[in-house]
Amino acid sequence: MAIWLSRLAVDRWRLVEACKPGEGADAEPTVLISETAHGPRIEAANDAGLAAGARPGMRLADARALCPGLKTAPSDPPGDRAFLETLALWAQQWGPWSALDEPDGLLVDVSAVAHLFGGEARLLADAQAAFVRRGLTARLAIAPTAGAAWALAHFGPERAILDPPRDGEGDHAEHGGGGLPHTPRLAESPLRQPCGLPPPRPGEDMLADLPVAALRLGDDELTVLRRLGLKRIGQLGEIGRDALHRRFRSRSPEANPLLRLDQLLGRVAEPLLPVVATPDPLVQRRLMEPIRHRQLLDQVLADLAADMARELESKARGARRLELGLWRVDGEVIVRSLEFAGATRDPAHIARLFAGKLDDVDAGFGIELLRLRAPWTEALALAQGDFERRQSEGTSLAECIDRLTVRLGEKAVRRPVIHASHIPERAQRWQAPLASEPASQGQLAFHQRPLKLLDRAEQIAVLYATPDGFPQRFRWRGQVHDVARVEGPERIAPEWWREKSTTRLRDYYRIEDDEGRRYWIYRHGLAGDGRGGAPDWFLQGLCA
Amino acid sequence: MDLSAFLKAGELAPLGESMPRWRPGLGAARHSEVFASGREASGAAAALALALDETAGRLDERSVLWVQDAAALKLGGRPYRPGLPEQLRHRLIHVVAKKAEDLLFALEEGLRCRDFAFVIGELAGNPKALDLTSSRRLGLDTERYGVPLMIVRLDAGRDLSSARMRWQVRSAPSAASRWNAFAPGAPAWHAELFRARTHAPGEWILRDDGHGLAADRLAATQRTEPPDHGDLAVAAGSRSLAAG
Numbered sequence: 001m002a003i004w005l006s007r008l009a010v011d012r013w014r015l016v017e018a019c020k021p022g023e024g025a026d027a028e029p030t031v032l033i034s035e036t037a038h039g040p041r042i043e044a045a046n047d048a049g050l051a052a053g054a055r056p057g058m059r060l061a062d063a064r065a066l067c068p069g070l071k072t073a074p075s076d077p078p079g080d081r082a083f084l085e086t087l088a089l090w091a092q093q094w095g096p097w098s099a100l101d102e103p104d105g106l107l108v109d110v111s112a113v114a115h116l117f118g119g120e121a122r123l124l125a126d127a128q129a130a131f132v133r134r135g136l137t138a139r140l141a142i143a144p145t146a147g148a149a150w151a152l153a154h155f156g157p158e159r160a161i162l163d164p165p166r167d168g169e170g171d172h173a174e175h176g177g178g179g180l181p182h183t184p185r186l187a188e189s190p191l192r193q194p195c196g197l198p199p200p201r202p203g204e205d206m207l208a209d210l211p212v213a214a215l216r217l218g219d220d221e222l223t224v225l226r227r228l229g230l231k232r233i234g235q236l237g238e239i240g241r242d243a244l245h246r247r248f249r250s251r252s253p254e255a256n257p258l259l260r261l262d263q264l265l266g267r268v269a270e271p272l273l274p275v276v277a278t279p280d281p282l283v284q285r286r287l288m289e290p291i292r293h294r295q296l297l298d299q300v301l302a303d304l305a306a307d308m309a310r311e312l313e314s315k316a317r318g319a320r321r322l323e324l325g326l327w328r329v330d331g332e333v334i335v336r337s338l339e340f341a342g343a344t345r346d347p348a349h350i351a352r353l354f355a356g357k358l359d360d361v362d363a364g365f366g367i368e369l370l371r372l373r374a375p376w377t378e379a380l381a382l383a384q385g386d387f388e389r390r391q392s393e394g395t396s397l398a399e400c401i402d403r404l405t406v407r408l409g410e411k412a413v414r415r416p417v418i419h420a421s422h423i424p425e426r427a428q429r430w431q432a433p434l435a436s437e438p439a440s441q442g443q444l445a446f447h448q449r450p451l452k453l454l455d456r457a458e459q460i461a462v463l464y465a466t467p468d469g470f471p472q473r474f475r476w477r478g479q480v481h482d483v484a485r486v487e488g489p490e491r492i493a494p495e496w497w498r499e500k501s502t503t504r505l506r507d508y509y510r511i512e513d514d515e516g517r518r519y520w521i522y523r524h525g526l527a528g529d530g531r532g533g534a535p536d537w538f539l540q541g542l543c544a
Numbered sequence: 545m546d547l548s549a550f551l552k553a554g555e556l557a558p559l560g561e562s563m564p565r566w567r568p569g570l571g572a573a574r575h576s577e578v579f580a581s582g583r584e585a586s587g588a589a590a591a592l593a594l595a596l597d598e599t600a601g602r603l604d605e606r607s608v609l610w611v612q613d614a615a616a617l618k619l620g621g622r623p624y625r626p627g628l629p630e631q632l633r634h635r636l637i638h639v640v641a642k643k644a645e646d647l648l649f650a651l652e653e654g655l656r657c658r659d660f661a662f663v664i665g666e667l668a669g670n671p672k673a674l675d676l677t678s679s680r681r682l683g684l685d686t687e688r689y690g691v692p693l694m695i696v697r698l699d700a701g702r703d704l705s706s707a708r709m710r711w712q713v714r715s716a717p718s719a720a721s722r723w724n725a726f727a728p729g730a731p732a733w734h735a736e737l738f739r740a741r742t743h744a745p746g747e748w749i750l751r752d753d754g755h756g757l758a759a760d761r762l763a764a765t766q767r768t769e770p771p772d773h774g775d776l777a778v779a780a781g782s783r784s785l786a787a788g
């Protein structure tokens with residue numbers, strides 16, 4: 001069964017606005033827009049908007065010219081997709097498997113299911129009614145193949161049903177008088193016999209009258225077919241396979257009408273990716289007596305963590321994120337979430353980290369329900385407990401990082417990684433400590449870099465022989481340093497592909513003063529480079 | 545904890561004379577403090593060199609925790625990966641602590657973690673939170689979990705501390721560069737061990753000789769200045785408290 005939610009974006013917008021079709025906000029012409037490089041573009045329009053002349057794909061400015069009072073709302077493709085996923089799970093009430101058909105369709109496998117609803121027509125009526133109840137516009141069709149169902153849902157009659165072939169019926173249809181205009185040609189095609197393709201099936205006439213767009217082809221292929229004068233699916237059969245094969249050689253089905261035709265007729269298998277619901281591990285405790293004291297809360301939390309550890313262990317998974325919901329007697333919900341550096345299911349660790357987050361919980365008249373959910377889990381194999389492990393052996397790295405991040409914040413615990421850039425402050429980036437290191441080029445061994453880099457290079461006053469002599473003496477933070485030894489300059493040009501053309505180059509010097517203190521300083525620009533006045537000097541790094 | 549392994553205070557005074565002088569590769573001190581000026585990176589560099597010397601000989605691929613407080617970050621900047629010692633570049637985990645209390649917490653958690661080769665804490669000045677009690681707490685943790693701790697004190701007075709070895713470090717003129725006579729060469733530091741539990745004090749020039757840490761001992765200079773009775777608490781830090 002194919003379900004086409006023809007107005008998905010608009011329907012969802014209307015459900016969010018909580019208004020019935022044609023009432024409230026929906027009564028005014030409204031369009032859903034997305035920002036593009038050429039200004040806002042209309043993604044979808046409601047009925048009033050369509051009546052006013054707005055069409056999907058138009059620029060908003062053009063539509064405003066037609067209808068000055070057009071209201072806009074931002075479109076939300078990720079939200080639509082997430083909604084479609086929940087709908088796919090919901091649609092499994094009509095069949096055991098359902099798959100997404102992006103951007104606005106669903107496919108449900110209803111093989112051998114229809115009799116439970118009293119026949120295919122009743123199944124469709126039931127589904128149609130369910131979608132109407134949810135306030136969604138849907139067109140439905142049932143066919144033996146996903147491709148045919150899709151074609152009928154989009155371009156066929158309302159609630160079309162294409163019967164599957166019964167044994168032996170195909171032969172009659174082949175020679176039957178009321179057959180298709182193209183079937184005899186297909187059957188006589190020389191390609192057809194050696195391949196051992198099955199004979200054409202009844203119901204193909206229903207498909208043969210559909211436009212070629214029902215083959216789920218890309219825009220380019222549709223244009224080619226239109227130029228060739230091929231408008232109906234039936235016409236494709238009339239010109240022979242080899243002629244089409246010469247023109248469409250692509251192996252991807254979207255670009256090859258022959259493959260799509262075979263999928264439509266069930267000659268080629270078309271696997272679907274089913275949507276399978278994976279319920280998040282969830283444990284909860286209802287309390288007979290609402291708790292108001294921290295000590296009891298800690299106890300219940302420890303119990304919950306132990307339950308969660310058992311739950312995760314049974315699935316051989318570890319939690320990366322946990323959400324704790326505390327339901328108060330007066331209906332308030334307090335939510336605390338926790339993210340781990342590595343997958344874990346150690347109850348003591350979980351309870352300890354949550355304890356640090358519960359200090360500001362206001363229990364009010366008491367907390368009566370605690371629920372712990374793990375929305376993000378990772379596989380974590382069952383491991384045997386270490387028999388000889390003592391308490392004094394310390395924590396693991398992931399546990400330690402969890403404790404640090406919970407107290408100091410996500411941004412405080414990081415690891416430096418190399419980034420591809422010449423500019424020293426950009427050559428290092430910071431990432432989460434346990435994330436894998438990005439691939440990088442080898443570093444040049446003859447470049448000596450300082451041990452520490454100041455967050456902002458500090459301006460210094462330097463005595464040097466203009467225009468580009470060695471620095472001889474400089475003042476930094478109120479103290480004068482006499483330069484004893486110097487190496488340089490190492491010229492680092494600005495990254496012209498990302499900076500303004502007036503950015504000045506830098507000449508770096510590694511210097512040592514008379515007391516042995518080593519610094520990394522640079523002259524910002526050259527005298528007379530036309531990008532400012534006399535060059536400034538900066539101290540950027542402290543060498544070991 | 546088994547206290548019998550430690551020496552009594554009375555045994556220490558003669559021991560200080562009889563014990564060998566400190567030299568690289570001894571690997572004795574788990575808890576050290578390095579005092580340095582905030583105008584140079586010599587403190588962190590010498591602390592890294594001493595910590596690497598401590599763990600030398602062991603093929604160690606465990607991470608290294610480097611905790612800085614906000615003041616130290618502002619004073620001396622953050623670690624820069626291309627300039628770190630080669631064997632540390634991919635192992636560093638850096639923590640920024642806003643306050644000294646957070647820094648002590650991070651150090652303590654780092655010491656309790658078995659997956660750290662060593663822990664470096666860098667803080668500026670003499671914050672109130674880092675008193676003798678918290679210092680002793682850190683010392684006990686290092687001994688219990690066996691993770692060495694180096695604390696770099698930038699622009700700090702020599703206050704009370706339970707560190708086993710306390711160094712005063714400043715930059716020293718570097719060795720001659722191999723290719724360019726006018727260029728700064730391999731870094732060197734002047735390090736004064738002014739308090740240690742099992743070693744006699746002394747002064748060294750520390751440098752990296754390509755194989756590890758090398759130290760050239762400087763001849764003991766005669767101290768002729770009169771004892772300073774100004775600030776007893778501060779002065780106590782430079783004497784050995786236990787040995788009296």
